[in-house]
Amino acid sequence: MKKIRGIIIFIQFSITVAITVVAMYTFRNHTHKVIKIWMKLQMFFLGIKLEEHGKLDESCDMVMLNHQSLLDIIVMEYIHSRDLAWVAKKEISDLFFFGHIIKAPRMISIDRENKAGIIHLLKETRDRLDKGRPIAMFPEGTRSNGKELLSFKPGAKMVANKHGLRVQPVLLFNTRDILDSKKLEAKPGIVKVIYLEPVQADKKTDWFEQTEAKMNKVFQEELSKNVS
Numbered sequence: 665m666k667k668i669r670g671i672i673i674f675i676q677f678s679i680t681v682a683i684t685v686v687a688m689y690t691f692r693n694h695t696h697k698v699i700k701i702w703m704k705l706q707m708f709f710l711g712i713k714l715e716e717h718g719k720l721d722e723s724c725d726m727v728m729l730n731h732q733s734l735l736d737i738i739v740m741e742y743i744h745s746r747d748l749a750w751v752a753k754k755e756i757s758d759l760f761f762f763g764h765i766i767k768a769p770r771m772i773s774i775d776r777e778n779k780a781g782i783i784h785l786l787k788e789t790r791d792r793l794d795k796g797r798p799i800a801m802f803p804e805g806t807r808s809n810g811k812e813l814l815s816f817k818p819g820a821k822m823v824a825n826k827h828g829l830r831v832q833p834v835l836l837f838n839t840r841d842i843l844d845s846k847k848l849e850a851k852p853g854i855v856k857v858i859y860l861e862p863v864q865a866d867k868k869t870d871w872f873e874q875t876e877a878k879m880n881k882v883f884q885e886e887l888s889k890n891v892s
Contacts, residue, residue: 672847675708681765685743688768695769695874696747710843711852712739716860722746724832725793726824726865730879731802732810732840739836739855740800748800749792751785751819772799774819782822789823799823803876810840811887813880821872824865832877833860835883837890 684702688695712735722745729740741748750771757766757773757846766773772788775781801823803816824831837856844850860878863871 665828666849666851667847670844670850673710673843673850674845674848677706678762680705680727681762684767685761685764689764695830699769700740703738704712706738707742710815710850711737712842713854714739714743715854715856716743716859717857720744720834720859720862721830721832721862722798724830724862725798725827726804726820726829726831727798727800727834728820728831729800729834729877730813731804731807731835732836733807733843734845735839735843735855736802736836737800739839739857740834744864747797749797750800751789751791751802751823778804782819785819785823786826790827792831793827799829813876813883816872816876821865823868824872829865830862831865831871831875832862833879834858835860835879836887837886856886858886 680702684698687698691698720743727740727744727748729736737750750766752766752771752773754773754775757771770792772785772792774785774788778784792799801820803820804814805817805819806814808814820831823829835858835870837858838853839855842851842853842855860875860882863875865871
């Protein structure tokens with residue numbers, strides 16, 4: 665049943681992405697509104713309910729969250745009212761047609777194999793911040809298996825330190841179980857969202873390492889509760 669539902673969701677997703685991309689290019693000054701409508705539709709089609717703990721501070725200029733599934737982006741976009749600027753790997757923006765889901769809303773694409781990538785990242789994040797858009801990043805750099813957090817890459821730390829950002833750490837649970845795009849499996853479910861206390865980035869402190877440790881601690885505690 666999960667496989668059948670996953671295939672149906674994939675077909676729906678492909679069709680609605682195409683419509684959304686066209687709409688974003690048609691209404692260039694309203695791309696955020698177009699995205700919000702699309703995310704609401706995805707939450708409905710996927711049958712997602714949210715269980716939120718803590719408080720989201722939308723005054724923060726960076727959202728840093730764990731990554732397990734494509735659903736992570738859908739959930740965060742649905743929750744956050746501001747026009748998030750996601751940092752994505754270049755391979756996604758290079759996809760035929762579907763890469764425009766990154767290009768059209770002016771998200772940030774980086775080439776992790778290019779040594780000049782960090783310079784490009786810092787320049788692009790500065791541009792989006794100047795336009796009032798918070799930066800959204802997955803510090804793990806890639807998707808985990810949902811059972812542990814991967815070691816954090818330095819990209820988020822460098823961006824936050826360079827621009828002196830206030831960071832909102834967020835943990836998402838159950839997204840991989842609800843939507844696994846690699847296996848093409850999907851099912852309705854509850855996504856648990858935990859907002860940790862915001863932290864001020866400062867190159868003189870070890871805020872990034874402390875945040876990684878705190879996110880790991882809360883993540884493992886939550887998993888142990890579910891197991892018990």
